[in-house]
Amino acid sequence: MRIIKLGAALLLAATLAACQKPAPKAGNVDGARIAAADTNADWPSYGKGYSEQRFSPLTQVNTQNVGQLGLAWYAQFDTDRGQEATPLEVDGVLYTTTAWSKVFAFDAATGKLLWSYDPKVNGKKGFDACCDVVNRGVAVWKGKVYVGTLDDRLVALDAKDGHVVWTAQVADPKSPFTITQAPRVVKDKVLIGESGAEYGGRGYLSAYDAATGKLAWRFYTVPNPDGKPDGAVSDKVLMQKAAPTWPEGKWKLVGGGGTVWDAIVYDPQLNLIYFGTDNGTPWNQQIRSGGKGDNLFITSIIAVNADTGQYVWHYQVNPGESWDYSAVQPMILADLTIDGKPRKVLMQAPKNGFFYVLDRTNGKLLSAKPFVPVTWAKAIDITTGRPIENPDARYKSNVDLQMPAPLGAHNWHPMSYDPQTGLVYIPAQSMPFAYQSDPNYVYKPGGWNLGVNMLANAGPTTPAQAKALAANIKGWLIAWNPVTQKPAWTVQHPYFWNAGVLSTGGGLVFQGAAEGQFYAYDARTGKQLWSYATGNGVIAPPMTYQLNGQQYVALMVGAGGGGQVSAPSLLPKRPRLPGRLLVFKLGGKATAPPFKIIQPPPLDLTGVTTTGDKAHGYVVFNDNCQVCHGANASGSWLPDLKRSIMITTAADFDSVVLQGVRAHNGMVSFSRFLTPKDVEDVRAFLISQAKGEPLPVPAAGAKTAVGPK
Ligand code: CA
DSSP, X not given: OHHHHHHHHHHHHHHHHHHTOOOOOTTOOOHHXXXXXXXXXXXXXTTBSXXXXXXXOOOSSOTTTGGGEEEEEEEEOSOOSOOOOOOEEXXXXXXXXXXXXXXXXXXXXXXXXXXXXXXXXXXXXXXXXTTOSXXXXXXXXXXXXXXXXXXXXXXXXXTTTOOEEEEEEOSOTTSSOBOOSOOEEETTEEEEOXXXXXXXXXXXXXXXXXXXXXXXXXXXXXXXXXXXXXXXXXXXXXXXXXXXGOOSSTHHHHOEEOOOOSOEEEETTTTEXXXXXXXXXXXXXXXXXXXXSOOTTTTEEEXXXXXXXXXXXXXXXXXXXXXXXOSOSOXXXXXXXXXXXXXXXXXXXXXXXXXXXXXXXXXXXXXXXXXXXXXXXXXXXXXXXXXXXXXXXXXXXXXXXXSSOTTOSSOSSOOXXXXXXXXXXXXXXXXXXXXXXXTTOOOOTTXXXXXXXXXXXXXXXXXXXXXXXXXXXXXXXXXXXXXXXXXXXXXXXXXXXXXXXXXETTTEEEEEOTTSEEEEEETTTOOEEXXXXXXXXXXXXXXXXXXXXXXXXXXXXXOOHHHHHHOGGGSOOOOOOOOEEEEEEETOOOOOOOOXXXXXXXXXXXXXXXXXXXXXXXXXXXXXXXXXXXXXXXXXXXXXXXXXXXXXXXXXXXXXXXXXXXXXXXXXXXXXXXXXXXXXXXXXXXXXXXXXXXXXXXXXXXXXXXXXX
């Protein structure tokens, strides 16, 4: 009996052990796991695996049943600014970030909040964020979660409970740099860049020891204006290759630009890390370097050794770039058959409107064709790899109305490569922009330094001009064949500035859109199969994971980002709404309540007076304020100043604009840039617009007040 009992007890113990499999260690991600996610259903890194294809082989949700997709759970956040993050799913935990660099960990099946982390970014830092106070997500590695904060910190959190393990200061917090990018981890090093090329400074990519936060190496993308080495891994290549491409110009004062604010991909076989760089500073190459020189390594794709950070090759998308045509846009690594030969390629659809396929072993251009209307160049010369530019594109005193615009034919919104269809799904857009040199350009430390006359875009238009302009503002989802360099199908959206993309083994492409719908399309035909009204704008990319046999599709919801901040009049008229995380499954029955919308009423301007000059105020406004509040005061997203009670008295307006009483929201004092008279003139302009008056006509040769007083 004893023996039988013992046997039964052992059997019971064995059964219990099988049921109570120890919970996996939180944040259990390493390089092998991220590399494997290129082909399996795991989603442990920003772009899924290191190749960042954003294709999941999961098939439970497919073309046959996607109509039954419903909400499984949702979470609402405490910020109403843009939501750009890709959530990661690691062993049943969903990690995501919101605007203002906050981190959240949820039970991926139930939506229960496990922990959250607020880096308490000072609201003043919002002034330095050209394109909203967004964050694109975390990296997870060996028990830690990494986030880059808007105020330039890289923070390592314990994946179990979110407590801070270490913090590294990536850039001087007093500099105008910000971080919005998701970190990536390669070989126990956390890779992070920074944003802010419009403001001045020099871009770089940094690699930090994942365990300790110690800086391992740093690669500067443009030469040091003082000609001295940085003591960085980029010293040699900057001296040999880059410095000779930078003739004299304002870059020596302003910094050159070339920030590294989005794409970082890694090929474990070639042991190469690839990253992209932003525009030069000032934008205008005439001012930056006398209209001469390639200005390496701005607007380039750079390959470095993953162990050392040493330069291996580069491909410059726009030599001597002058239009904010960044090459930081998402990159995808894939193996394609081109002309009958297997090729290891890197694909990018940068702002300039051409789709590039490079040989990622050596950086050689294999093909480049326009995926949207492009007017700045005829073609890319396949032999030299250089664009054949339209001569007018090198704007001087002429106004060059050009496509794409600085917001790009494709911005940060992730694209997806589906190996089953062989197609790349691109969130694409089109918009014209009038480039004209600013003859009055003066360096504004800490402000925008473009060297471009922004008024060239903001002037009054005739109804015919406005109609022609509107006809060229478009947003699409383009299914692009990277081998033939032709579209397979195209969906046109009602607006530009639509969301990132996911493709799946279920034959589906998922994408949200500016008007707030979340769509599923047939990956082969583009036929719309499902949609869900989120009630808010969508810019973030969806992701998918499977847990306990159930497939989920997760999406961060919340309008914002560069397009929303700089061109709100072209997007749905919607107040700012709190961000949400929506998670869907087949047969999901949860409901998210409608958003509460509170619109400020039109102002009663009875008895409101001003001593200001509205025509001058118009010029000052479009030079200093329109980036956040909309050209011609058309803004509806960041406060619509036509409806702000603060414009009704000079004292109230001064308290915000000169004294900075709203600095906690990112509206810092502009006393560095504007005189009290300028401010009253702006108020006069805003009052005139609040009354519905036509735009004033600026005085001929009107100069704006620029530079510190
Ligand atoms: Ca830029």
